[in-house]
Amino acid sequence: MNKRFEQAIFVIGPTASGKTAFAHRLAEMIPSTYGTDCELINLDAFQFYRTMDIGAAKPTPEELEHYKYRGVDILDPLESIDAAAYADFVWQQCREISARGKLPICVGGSGLYLRAVLHGLDPLPPRNDDLRQMFRASAAEWGWPLLHDWLKALAPSRAAQLHPNDKTRIERALEIVFQLPEGVSPDSVFSQSQPLNQQDLAGNCYVVQIDCSDEVLKQRINLRLDEMFTRGWVAEVECLYQRWGSEFFASQAGKAIGYLDIHQACRQAEFTAGASGKENSRLDLRVVEELKRKIATSTWQYVRRQRTWNAKERCDWSFDSSKGIVEIQFTASLLSFLDFYHSK
């Protein structure tokens, strides 16, 4: 197996579970006990984007600076980066950090990106937007189940794994098939792949999974939401809209939880204010409370999905953050991981 990175610690878990705080704590404790400096790498698909600070729950600018974060603010809102490209980026950053005798800590909750970094994606044809557009046009006309039939004819083994409505994956599968070189059997490409989480790891890693009780997590989500709104999340959304227009909400970045909800509430408020001849179109308290409820719900649904995902992922240390993350006792497994690294 070829290593894509030397060694790294991964801190994963659902939103608001305390990943960031935990990682920061590690980055403080490891140097003081082992003399090895740590640098952080973001593994969160929405902290990529510049000017999406509050809603994406980024660390503060001071923290970003202090912990030498990489992978934050690397894209403009209308851009995007696919999982394979991002994995390459992270591996490269890891190697760079290791080369300078430091230890990378990757933090984030985006399942696919994490898996791509941890195991590496199979070498398949890349994303192709022209093809995707074509598939979407056909789907708009005939429906996705028909494209599923199409896939069944070309690559039955893959089609069998996908539901006829699963547009995301049908699209990708067809995209792969259409880009294969002459003479390669589409079906063999798929039937040879093992599930990613069962494949070898891309480097020497130590994975910490953070989570806490439902009760505490829900409470933290609500608290964080209050904070986000007082820090000016609404203004952030309006700024993005002013800068990029409605295209923002059609883009990948615009899919982040809450952004569209806030935008719609603002337009509604504008409309109401206009109709009553008032100048002030700011959101009133009732509307904000409603937004918080709605966004808390979406966030919780996301938590559930993250947990489902992480349950199948590697875990070297399962940390319960229900009582906070101030006190951290290094586990034996982490100590031996660090020893191994230190003795090199």
Added chain:
RNA sequence: GGUGCUGUGGCGGAGCGGCUACGCAAACGAUUGCAAAUCGUUUUCACAGGGGUUCGAAUCCCCUCGGCACCU
């Protein structure tokens, strides 16, 4: 006090004599280049209460209790 409308699962909301929608929420699961995305499965007395008509009522009639509107 009078008149009219109305009362459906945790919520919204169809059905107006027999076939017990649907949406949301919830729970669970999937996840190989847009993933905070997307997709799937599940949710065994929902029909305000009581009485009546009928082979059969959430649906028709009567009464009671809520809600809304208007009138005096």
